[in-house]
Amino acid sequence: MTNQGIGQPVRRKEDFRFITGQGHYTDDINRPGQLYAYFLRSPHAFAKIKSISTDAARKMPGVVAIYTGKDVAADKVGGLICGWTVKDKKGEPHKAPRHDIIAIDHVRHVGDQVAVVIGRSLGEARDAAEAIEVDYDVLTPVVDVVNALKPGAPEVHADAPGNLCYDWDFGDKAATEAAFAKAAHVTKIDLVNNRLSPNPMEPRSAIGEYEPGTDNTTVYTTSQNPHVIRLILCAFVFGLPEHKVRVIAPDVGGGFGSKIFNYAEETVCVWAARKLKKPVKWTSDRTEAFLTDAHGRDHVTHAELAMDKDGKFLGFRVDTKANMGAYLSTFASAVPTYLYALLLAGQYTTPAIYAEVKAVFTNTTPVDAYRGAGRPEATYVVERIVEAAARELKMDPAELRRRNFVPDNAFPYQTPVACVYDSGQYAKALDEALKMADYNGFKQRKAEAAKKGKLRGIGLCAYIEACGIAPSAVVGSLGAGVGLWESAQIRFNATGSVFVHTGSHSHGQGHETTFAQIVSDRLGVPLESVEVVHGDTALVPMGMGTYGSRSLAVGGSAIMRAADKIIDKGKKIAAHLMEASVDDVAYDKGVFSVKGTDKQVPMAQIAFTAYVPHNYPADLEPGLEASAFYDPANFTFPAGVHVAEVEIDSATGVTRVANWVAVDDFGKVINPMIVEGQVHGGIAQGIGQALLEGVVYDPKSGQLLTASFNDYCMPRADDLPSYKVGMIETPCPHNPLGVKGCGEAGAIAAPAALMNAITDALGTEKINMPATPQNVWNVIQSQNLAAAAE
Amino acid sequence: MYAFNYHRPKSLADAAKLLGDASDGKFIAGGQTLLPTLKNRLASPSDLVDLTGIAELSGISVSGGIVSIGAITKHGAVATSADIRKAIPALANLAGLIGDPAVRNMGTMGGSVANNDPAADYPSAVLGLNATMHTTKRKIAADSFFTGLFETALEESEIITRIEFPVPKRAGYEKFRNPASRYAMVGVFVAETADGVRVAVTGAGPCxxxxxxxxxxxxKSFSPDALKGIRTDPARMNNDIHGSGEYRAHLVGVVAKRAVQNALG
Incomplete structure (x- = not known):
């Protein structure tokens, strides 16, 4: 058992079914009498719907129903909501224009829902959709934040003048201005954080089902947080009681944030199923995924860093314009505000920080949380400008960072942007990373590369993130519409095996293994006797789901709390069996004993006795199960240092990632193999953002030019190096496991590290992500670097 | 995709007749371009006439300085053929660079050449090696075969049966991939043949x-240095989000040098 507990690289329990093709995803589910939904989508980025004629389409074979936005409105279905209200500089709530599940009078991005055909087969529904005639009055779209904010720009919503969702600020403006006034040096930078498409392997899918006999509604959907979807559908969209709606999110093939949100399609499936009293299924195809899955990032930022003569940071100011897309998605408003500006201190003691953020509507797919959600954008700004500052000051970038790190003895550390960092060893991570990267040998490697006509560069990123989202009272005070606790239930069976019900949701993270390790370790049960249950509101009492690297820090802590309750009850049963006082019973690794004696009872016997209570304490309930909720006291603050090294072919502009070192501090690690896998995946996504990926809209027509993998470049294995991953453990002091979270770190750290390496190689800061061969070559041409290398 | 009638004839004569009888028929071989097109409902043929059951379209032979490859030979078979690898290693290497293993085990040489995708690899080898297309009606020289974007000299219902490649003195292929699709953004096939040096460029332009x-x-001098200073007209190049005309024109020069280097071994 010792090789299965906390800290052990146990192989993932769930992988057998995934690797052998026996995972059970939403699209694998088919219900008796099921109908199929096909959405007719807008071919235009912006248009007024003059009329929709469905007469011909209704006569097509296999058509059961065709609905437009007017039918939805007639049923008084609520629109999709934004669950976090951000207040602007004046204290006014953000603009959240109506987001109908099927467009009524306007379409606002390519792919917006115009009508839905419910058919007996998908093919028939699709055929009928092609027979629907829509008369559009095509309007001029606007797709980027800079143009959307210009006077006279087309307005995406009549009730959001100037396309402004909010104009928000955070931090101490006066103190920051004072810091700049006394600065010896100011570094300025302009950055674009490119828009990304999430592209989970499994496209979204949903089935709505209604049983008239019981009045129960069941929703199968690809969700990271089934209870949240239930809450939104019941309380905001349909006005249904929560106990009559069951949401099931079975195996889910990746989410990266995009499956947090409540989407139009699943909502339409539920609505149509209740109307038709038949199950209605929809599964996204890949093109629909590009058009409708919430995108990530898309910031345009100007930042300035004030320093004294020794490079000590005095003040930092940031001006960001964030693209919200055509509508406000479920948590979109929080991403460029509370998940962004609060991280602008980075790992540094910068005393004064001020950020202004304008959130802007455009005729594009809505933007919301994507792996890291705001924190990668913050790290990108901080770490690009710190590296640029070091170059301007002709100082070693590592030394400049070291000089400004929050020192080890300063924790808990209050930043000027609200966060209280819990624990960390920033200089230790840097030292370790530099050693692993052979930082001192770089000059020689650069010289050798130059001999081959290659431009070699090295870049650092000292990132920080806020995970373990989140203390409910704190987020509530900032505008969140929900609490961000987590719940768990542990239930023993009479024969000693255990169910663990968690409100977290695993869609690739390996919870079935990690959570089982915690329970195995704490309760002394073999790993194979622990079944982790998640993803079904009928099986799991409550939950808030998985995002923001919260599952272990919050969900795992709830499991620990429940385990403690099991142990407490077990002690009472053990005391009875051993004829001792409860106070004299000790517990360790699955064994109850009487202190100072050799009397002991194993957990399995306690469980059996609890369900076969023939010899049992008179005042104790039978059974061995416990529920617990955990609301974190603070965020957790994982941090670390990544070092990227690149070699650029000056003839073609191709960047090869030559070396990658990651030293991360995630606090206590439960399963180092799973954690390393998360780091690898995160770095791959970060390298994808920096080198390859980018959503491109045609600026005139608003058409999505990257609507397939032929044009949207996902990272492939041969784009990526082998990573050298190191860990240091500074336990989180405020949760029972000492854990911080690891799911997003790679995606947060990698873009800045890589772009710092590329800008080092090119000798200019003026290149935006993705640094495609063409973009790099253009810089090489403008810098005349090719001639220099030849 | 839309519904269509599917036919799998055993002879070329039956294939031609089936296509002629169809209201809007299309030949299909490996289907690696056509099937995705159909799935996206971008084409709606009434009939698909599958050529992969016709025995005389298969087979690889090398004799008399000619490599003859049946039209339904799959890319994977070309890539791994010991005979081709010995006679024209650059052709085998090129085939091994097409798509991914799934594409190479379905896609066919005849299908690729007849489709003439501007970013496909094979057309550069056909043109660079001065190959001859044998069809159900005639022989067509490479120089008069590729006529434009997705256009060839093939007539309606004319089928490529095999392609004959003269064995060159030496040849080399270099491919600069579109980072997203991995098709050739610029591919250059260089060959020193009995009739002189030929340089064929794919991916960069519309054809x-x-x-x-x-x-x-x-x-004058078969060496990378001989290409120094030779410019390619950006106006003749494709221009998209992955590569401007200027970038592609520049890459033609870089990739051609590397192709020559490959030919020199």
Whole structure:
């Protein structure tokens, strides 16, 4: 058992079914009498719907129903909501224009829902959709934040003048201005954080089902947080009681944030199923995924860093314009505000920080949380400008960072942007990373590369993130519409095996293994006797789901709390069996004993006795199960240092990632193999953002030019190096496991590290992500670097 | 996709007749371009006539300085053929660079050449090696086969049966991939043949083309350095989000040098 507990690289329990093709995803589910939904989508980025004629389409074979936005409105279905209200500089709530599940009078991005055909087969529904005639009055779209904010720009919503969702600020403006006034040096930078498409392997899918006999509604959907979807559908969209709606999110093939949100399609499936009293299924195809899955990032930022003569940071100011897309998605408003500006201190003691953020509507797919959600954008700004500052000051970038790190003895550390960092060893991570990267040998490697006509560069990123989202009272005070606790239930069976019900949701993270390790370790049960249950509101009492690297820090802590309750009850049963006082019973690794004696009872016997209570304490309930909720006291603050090294072919502009070192501090690690896998995946996504990926809209027509993998470049294995991953453990002091979270770190750290390496190689800061061969070559041409290398 | 009638004839005569009888028929071989097109409902043929059951379209042979490859030979078979690898290693290497293993085990040489995708690899080898297309009606020389974007000299219902490649003195292929699709953004096939040096460029323009200036330079001296200073007109290049005309024109020069280097081994 010792090789299965906390800290052990146990192989993932769930992988057998995934690797052998026996995972059970939403699209694998088919219900008796099921109908199929096909959405007719807008071919235009912006248009007024003059009329929709469905007469011909209704006569097509296999058509059961065709609905437009007017039918939805007639049923008084609520629109999709934004669950976090951000207040602007004046204290006014953000603009959240109506987001109908099927467009009524306007379409606002390519792919917006115009009508839905419910058919007996998908093919028939699709055929009928092609027979629907829509008369559009095509309007001029606007797709980027800079143009959307210009006077006279087309307005995406009549009730959001100037396309402004909010104009928000955070931090101490006066103190920051004072810091700049006394600065010896100011570094300025302009950055674009490119828009990304999430592209989970499994496209979204949903089935709505209604049983008239019981009045129960069941929703199968690809969700990271089934209870949240239930809450939104019941309380905001349909006005249904929560106990009559069951949401099931079975195996889910990746989410990266995009499956947090409540989407139009699943909502339409539920609505149509209740109307038709038949199950209605929809599964996204890949093109629909590009058009409708919430995108990530898309910031345009100007930042300035004030320093004294020794490079000590005095003040930092940031001006960001964030693209919200055509509508406000479920948590979109929080991403460029509370998940962004609060991280602008980075790992540094910068005393004064001020950020202004304008959130802007455009005729594009809505933007919301994507792996890291705001924190990668913050790290990108901080770490690009710190590296640029070091170059301007002709100082070693590592030394400049070291000089400004929050020192080890300063924790808990209050930043000027609200966060209280819990624990960390920033200089230790840097030292370790530099050693692993052979930082001192770089000059020689650069010289050798130059001999081959290659431009070699090295870049650092000292990132920080806020995970373990989140203390409910704190987020509530900032505008969140929900609490961000987590719940768990542990239930023993009479024969000693255990169910663990968690409100977290695993869609690739390996919870079935990690959570089982915690329970195995704490309760002394073999790993194979622990079944982790998640993803079904009928099986799991409550939950808030998985995002923001919260599952272990919050969900795992709830499991620990429940385990403690099991142990407490077990002690009472053990005391009875051993004829001792409860106070004299000790517990360790699955064994109850009487202190100072050799009397002991194993957990399995306690469980059996609890369900076969023939010899049992008179005042104790039978059974061995416990529920617990955990609301974190603070965020957790994982941090670390990544070092990227690149070699650029000056003839073609191709960047090869030559070396990658990651030293991360995630606090206590439960399963180092799973954690390393998360780091690898995160770095791959970060390298994808920096080198390859980018959503491109045609600026005139608003058409999505990257609507397939032929044009949207996902990272492939041969784009990526082998990573050298190191860990240091500074336990989180405020949760029972000492854990911080690891799911997003790679995606947060990698873009800045890589772009710092590329800008080092090119000798200019003026290149935006993705640094495609063409973009790099253009810089090489403008810098005349090719001639220099030849 | 839309509904269609599917046929799998055993002979070329039956194939031609089936296509002629169809209201809007199409031949299909490996289907690696056509099937995705159908799935996206971008084409709606009434009939698909599958050529992969016709025995005389298969087979690889090398004799008398000619490599003859049946039209339904899969890319994977070309890549791994010991005979081709010995006679024209550059052709086998090129085939091994097409798509991914799934595509190479379905896609066919005849299908690729007949489709003439501007970013496909094979057209550059066909043109660079001065190959001859044998069809159900005639022989067509490479120089008159590729006529434009997705256009060839093939007539309606005319089927490529095999392609004959003269074995060159030496040849090399270099491919600069579109980072997203991994098709050729620029591919250059260079061959020193009995009739002189030929340089065929794919991916860069709307249709594979011969680079006459490069051919002239390499005829004088078959070395990468001979290509120094030769410019390609950006106006003749494709221009998209992955590569401007200027970038592609520049890459033609870089990739051609590397192709020559490959030919030199």
């Amino acid at each position: 594979v083309f011969r680079h006459k200036e490069m051919e002239a330079a390499l005829s």
